Amino acid sequence: MQEQAYAEVFLIDKPKEWTSFDVVKKVRNALKIKKVGHAGTLDPLATGLLIVCAGKMTKQIETFMGQEKEYTGTFVIGETTESFDLEKPVEFVADASHITLEDVRAAALQLTGDIMQVPPMHSAIKVDGKRVYESARKGLDVKMEPRPVQVREFEITSFQDRVVEFRISCSKGTYIRSLARDLGEILGVGAYMSSLCRTRIGEFRLEDAKDLLPLIEEIKARRADENL
CATH class of the missing domain: 3.30.2350.10 (Pseudouridine synthase)
Structure with missing residues (x-):
């Protein structure tokens, strides 16, 4: 993966008792790139939609955070x-x-x-x-x-x-x-x-989000295919 050109947004259903940073760290480790961040903290006891931006899409974090x-x-x-x-x-x-x-x-x-x-x-x-x-x-x-x-x-x-x-x-x-x-x-x-x-x-909805752990496995499988 060329990190300089990579750009992706993940819609994640944050699990209860996970911090928003825990989710970001999990995605970062799966992608094996440094530029990963979330667009608006959810408290550990809260669940629901967390937008995680990776690569060039981290430039859009403030835009996402500003939405209703x-x-x-x-x-x-x-x-x-x-x-x-x-x-x-x-x-x-x-x-x-x-x-x-x-x-x-x-x-x-x-x-x-x-x-x-x-x-x-x-x-x-x-x-x-x-x-x-x-x-x-x-x-x-x-x-x-x-x-x-x-x-x-x-x-x-x-x-x-x-x-x-x-x-x-x-x-x-x-x-x-x-x-x-x-x-x-x-x-x-x-x-x-x-x-x-x-x-x-904004226009991003929870029903379009993915559960965290299956998403991590999907990212890892995709990276493995890219490295073949």
């Missing part, structure tokens, strides 16, 4: 965690038995459109040159400034037994964990994100 994202998943109300997902222990906040579907939809409406959002402390954003999750793990307090994001759609698809199912279309830089936190605050009972799947990046 779509997610589905679940929030749990009445409880929260330090990270607003299941990376940290769940803590009881308040009895949420009085919350109705109409209440949840009204709260989601307040978080739809052009909003100012404070990123979670357990995120990869840099403040003063340091990743804030590194400071959070050390117990250091970092002031997070609100940032403008756009939530074009915040659809509540189901609500039962304190579990909110949603579909969200949003701009680059939107944290779904922060939407969980803010939804819980509006409802007055707390909330955290219990599952998340990225279903779309």
Whole structure:
């Protein structure tokens, strides 16, 4: 393979508990080239569409990252965690038995459109040159400034037994964990994100993505054919 001329984009369904870098490393090792990167991080506990660019296509990473994202998943109300997902222990906040579907939809409406959002402390954003999750793990307090994001759609698809199912279309830089936190605050009972799947990046859709490990075997087989 001529690395200088090589260019390819892979649509991958990221497995749960894999980091986005784990996926990139796996693809890089299979291709045996250095220029491989992803177009937008997914947290380890999240699944779904990850765009991985190789060779000359790494120049397109910023373009892909800037496109609208779509997610589905679940929030749990009445409880929260330090990270607003299941990376940290769940803590009881308040009895949420009085919350109705109409209440949840009204709260989601307040978080739809052009909003100012404070990123979670357990995120990869840099403040003063340091990743804030590194400071959070050390117990250091970092002031997070609100940032403008756009939530074009915040659809509540189901609500039962304190579990909110949603579909969200949003701009680059939107944290779904922060939407969980803010939804819980509006409802007055707390909330955290219990599952998340990225279903779309721009016009690229999850149904067109490949499972990671079969893709790696496909890449290895193709390289073996090229080296014959």
